[in-house]
Amino acid sequence: MPPRRRYDQYCSAARALDLVGDRWTLLIVRELLAGPRRYTDLHADLPGVSTDVLASRLKDMERDALATRRRLRPPGAAYVYELTPRGRGLLPVLQALGEWGRDGLEERRPTDAVRAHWFALPLLTALRGVNTDTGPGILEVGLEEGNFHLFIGAEDGPVYGEGLAPGGADARLVMDEGTCTAVVRGELTVPEGIRAGRITVTGDSPLGKALREE
Known part of the structure; x- marks a missing residue:
């Protein structure tokens, strides 16, 4: 592989950008925070990236010890x-x-692609101000574009997952895209959305009760 272009500056920010400053790299990380992904899945959820660029970025991430590639056991x-x-x-x-x-x-914008799970990380950030100190749990979120789930309190492994939570979730939030965007933008908190009836919360677990009682 050809050598990567680097800033050649003795600066921690420059060193970080040497590794993740290329276009698409951080968005690949965003997708992999959901856990192991196949190349075809990554390509499908990164609209606009070419196959050559995606393959190149993944090789760079392997070389820089940011990601690994492994083969699943049969039958996969x-x-x-x-x-x-x-x-x-x-x-x-x-x-x-x-x-x-x-x-x-x-x-x-009319040209903007959207995936439901792209709201996962911003929503996880928004929930930091909510009393979800109930131990690790799975929070499922339903939007018009689809479902995703958040691993609340996860210290390792996936941070979120696409679709419904396998095996069920501890609580579920349902809202429209406008409400979710307002939460992500800091214009509305999750508890405010629940009290206003813009967000529906279900689940009798400690996590569900904490969200309703906030």
């Missing part, structure tokens, strides 16, 4: 990519970047 026998602990350490970076850029969600 497919190759999947997953984050290393160093790669997973980019979670707070992505969350901070999402907070900084949330004003950009003011208007959805």
Whole structure:
């Protein structure tokens, strides 16, 4: 593989950008925070990336120990990519970047693609101010675009997952895209949305009760 272009600056920010400053790299990390993903799944959820660029970025991430590639056991026998602990350490970076850029969600452009799970990390950030100190739990979220689930209090492994939670969730939130965007933008808290009837919460677990009683 050809050598990567680097900033050649003795600066921690420059060193970080040497690894994740290329276009698409951080969005690949966003997708892999959901756990192991096949190449075809990554390509489907990164509209606009070419196959060559995606393959190149994944190779760079393997070389820089941000991600690994492994083969699933039969009957799947497919190759999947997953984050290393160093790669997973980019979670707070992505969350901070999402907070900084949330004003950009003011208007959805006609050309904008959308996936329900793209709201997962910003919503996880928004929930930091809510009393969900009930131990690890799974919070399912239903939007018009689809479902995803959050692993509340997870210290390792996936941070979120696409679709309904396998085996069920401890609580479920249902809201429309406008409400979710308002929460992500900091214009509405989850408890305010629940009290106003804009967010429906179900589940009798400690997590569900904590969300209703906040």
